[in-house]
């Protein structure tokens with residue numbers, strides 16, 4: 001099989017402008033050191049991120065070279081050799097071959113790195129200078145809780161530790177808290193005890209989504225972590241301070257992984273693109289439409305615009321899995337639509353070539369990219385940001401947080417209820433009609449639902465952000481609560497003069513005696529309304545009583 005020459009194909013002509021410095025040939029995908037704009041602008045991706053397939057020692061370290069661990073993984077160098085063209089010139093694989101590589105298994109799983117040096121970003125957690133990295137390199141894995149948003153590399157880090165532990169004869173057992181029962185945990189612990197007693201073998205137990213175990217399930221492994229029978233690695237997207245037993249938490253090192261920055265996702269995507277033998281098209285250098293010809297060869301190749309990779313990285317919102325899935329979907333979708341592939345962007349291409357454009361990747365990811373976990377931490381983070389933006393009278397930021405929640409699928413009535421609360425807590429008597437506005441917004445949302453009610457919420461959010469603020473009532477009421485909760489002994493009785501006296505007996509007991517009915521006086525009335533022991537306390541001025 002041969003690759004059509006640049007003279008036949010405008011896309012190939014464009015690619016051939018990039019020459020391999022070693023062989024002086026047009027660089028195949030695996031050699032292209034393409035650098036999409038986001039990463040270039042950020043300047044953050046390490047040089048090894050680009051054209052990584054050229055570093056065989058790293059591939060070997062990652063366990064890729066023999067392909068043993070990664071059935072289905074496309075090794076760019078091996079692929080180039082397998083698809084070698086006459087004269088030893090490597091070529092990009094045909095479209096059909098790319099389709100076969102992509103079908104059947106999530107690209108994110110295929111691309112999961114096996115070695116720490118392939119783990120992108122997360123420098124604060126596992127960078128070269130970190131304690132965790134030294135411990136991992138020395139195979140001294142402590143019990144860990146890996147906390148971070150979806151797709152940032154928690155499972156991947158555990159997978160790398162597993163790979164490493166195999167080399168040191170440490171057992172690595174995985175359980176998912178979504179499906180495992182307490183009996184499964186007990187079995188693992190029993191086995192770990194035996195391994196430790198009879199073979200002096202350590203066991204690492206990885207529990208994905210550990211927050212899904214309830215507190216008593218988490219208690220099951222507490223003593224075994226304590227005595228070293230198992231080293232626990234838990235992964236969670238939820239704040240472990242709320243979701244993991246305090247006792248267990250104190251025995252684990254919490255590693256906070258962050259949302260991956262755009263340039264890190266670009267690096268991960270480029271690794272996949274290179275690995276699949278997909279060629280990157282520099283969209284700032286359009287092919288000469290006049291130089292196109294037909295590509296009669298059956299070995300069509302797949303190309304992707306560099307800005308499509310950039311856009312994918314932006315839309316995936318720090319979630320590498322979302323980015324890789326998006327890439328997989330976009331390429332597969334273009335491959336299925338190959339027959340209709342013809343004129344695109346005013347240029348025509350041979351039908352055997354497939355070009356994945358920016359709009360292809362946008363289609364699949366546009367809405368789903370908004371990371372928002374209605375039940376989890378993100379829900380509270382966003383509502384807190386909305387509340388604080390309104391309090392700070394930043395109506396623009398407040399609208400942004402409102403949009404983040406609604407576009408992410410938040411219940412509009414939940415937001416409306418928070419606005420009712422805000423109207424009283426933060427606007428209060430500075431503008432009492434804010435409460436009316438907020439209640440009306442709640443009712444309006446109730447009547448018309450989403451998406452129509454979004455504008456009601458937006459209006460109310462802006463109203464509240466721009467309203468004058470007063471926490472006078474809120475603070476005074478908090479003082480009252482503090483006074484009541486801090487009171488020692490029985491609460492003081494209600495003064496007799498303030499009591500109602502509906503019966504004769506009550507009147508005889510002194511109920512209502514000495515009470516001054518204010519409307520009956522033309523001058524200000526001197527009267528005590530607090531219990532005797534609180535006499536003179538002003539809750540608007542002081543907290544203690």
Ligand SMILES: Nc1ncnc2c1ncn2[C@@H]1O[C@H](COP(=O)(O)OP(=O)(O)OP(=O)(O)O)[C@@H](O)[C@H]1O
Nearest residue numbers: 108111112119120150151152153154155156320321
């Ligand atoms: N830091 C990273 N370096 C390289 N690849 C990564 C990294 N993070 C994620 N990936 C890629 O994204 C995929 C998904 O990541 P992973 O399963 O580790 O996410 P996670 O944090 O465990 O997410 P979740 O909480 O949703 O399970 C991996 O299979 C891998 O291909």
